[in-house]
Amino acid sequence: MPAMKAVRMHRIGEPGVLTVEELPRPEPGPGDVLVRVHAAGVNPPDWYARRGFAGIPEDIRPTLPLPYTPGSDVSGTVAAVGHGVTEWREGDEVFGLVRFPSLENGGKGYAEYTTSPASHLARKPASLSHVEAAGVPMAGLTAYQFIVDHIKLDEGRRVLVNGAAGGVGHFAVQLAKIKGAYVIGVASGRHETFLRELGVDEFLDYTTTRVEDEVRDVDVLIDTVGGPDAHRFLPVLRRGGVISPIFYAEYHQERAADLGISFRRGQVHSDGGQLAELARLLEEGRLRVGVDSVFPLAEAAKAHERAERGHIQGKIVMRVAPDQTGRPASR
Numbered sequence: 001m002p003a004m005k006a007v008r009m010h011r012i013g014e015p016g017v018l019t020v021e022e023l024p025r026p027e028p029g030p031g032d033v034l035v036r037v038h039a040a041g042v043n044p045p046d047w048y049a050r051r052g053f054a055g056i057p058e059d060i061r062p063t064l065p066l067p068y069t070p071g072s073d074v075s076g077t078v079a080a081v082g083h084g085v086t087e088w089r090e091g092d093e094v095f096g097l098v099r100f101p102s103l104e105n106g107g108k109g110y111a112e113y114t115t116s117p118a119s120h121l122a123r124k125p126a127s128l129s130h131v132e133a134a135g136v137p138m139a140g141l142t143a144y145q146f147i148v149d150h151i152k153l154d155e156g157r158r159v160l161v162n163g164a165a166g167g168v169g170h171f172a173v174q175l176a177k178i179k180g181a182y183v184i185g186v187a188s189g190r191h192e193t194f195l196r197e198l199g200v201d202e203f204l205d206y207t208t209t210r211v212e213d214e215v216r217d218v219d220v221l222i223d224t225v226g227g228p229d230a231h232r233f234l235p236v237l238r239r240g241g242v243i244s245p246i247f248y249a250e251y252h253q254e255r256a257a258d259l260g261i262s263f264r265r266g267q268v269h270s271d272g273g274q275l276a277e278l279a280r281l282l283e284e285g286r287l288r289v290g291v292d293s294v295f296p297l298a299e300a301a302k303a304h305e306r307a308e309r310g311h312i313q314g315k316i317v318m319r320v321a322p323d324q325t326g327r328p329a330s331r
Contacts, residue, residue: 008020
């Protein structure tokens with residue numbers, strides 16, 4: 001059986017538990033596609049899994065199957081198709097969020113090859129390198145599913161995005177603008193130029209400004225940061241406003257209820273059709289993916305170290321194979 005290189009972890013721990021090993025190349029089952037991975041996105045669930053989901057209460061904490069290969073975001077070329085697959089052919093350039101949120105049969109994207117259900121993939125925009133495309137799926141779909149499916153954002157709403165320069169945040173800013181919203185972006189000052197280029201109507205530097213003292217009458221808060229003091233944002237919302245938390249946060253639920261504030265949230269999931277819509281927006285130039293940094297597969301541990309330092313602008317991506325598009329990846 002042909003071999004490939006893949007990142008695996010045999011125990012829970014710090015980034016150093018991620019090592020590159022030689023494994024058998026997977027075979028696509030019925031309805032699956034074998035993807036030669038050119039680039040893999042690095043996402044929070046990857047390092048949450050590496051830590052054994054230590055931030056989740058023990059009674060509901062998932063059990064991670066070991067040994068484990070992280071990675072759900074991939075961009076690459078179709079190497080083979082399984083029985084019943086008619087929409088993809090060998091050589092097609094594709095990208096996708098693979099088998100998320102499954103742990104038992106997850107995406108295994110930190111590898112030279114992985115398999116994916118055909119329905120979890122979309123055609124890679126020709127204008128994007130594989131590195132750029134690998135930065136889209138989880139963050140882009142999270143922002144899309146929150147704005148379109150959960151919030152059902154209407155034109156003319158005032159939207160505040162906390163953590164606006166990060167992976168989900170920078171897509172949320174752009175998709176909210178596409179929906180016709182007035183967008184206030186909150187991030188550190190070094191991201192101001194980036195966010196103004198993405199179209200924010202107002203920018204607030206949280207390191208110098210108390211947002212809760214400066215902003216009022218927000219219709220929707222998209223909070224990509226969360227944390228125990230997230231309730232400080234309650235004053236910025238109008239009565240009857242909406243909070244959409246991406247991560248765990250403490251909002252003082254009783255106080256929020258007294259203010260008529262509702263919560264709209266959900267678990268991001270694989271969806272090739274929605275990813276195709278994001279691909280269309282990317283191809284039209286109406287949506288942009290920011291790439292913070294790029295690491296080779298052999299430096300997966302360094303990629304995780306960079307991720308956990310925070311203050312990321314856009315996405316972290318691992319380059320698995322030489323890009324064949326002829327288009328350099330943005331940094």
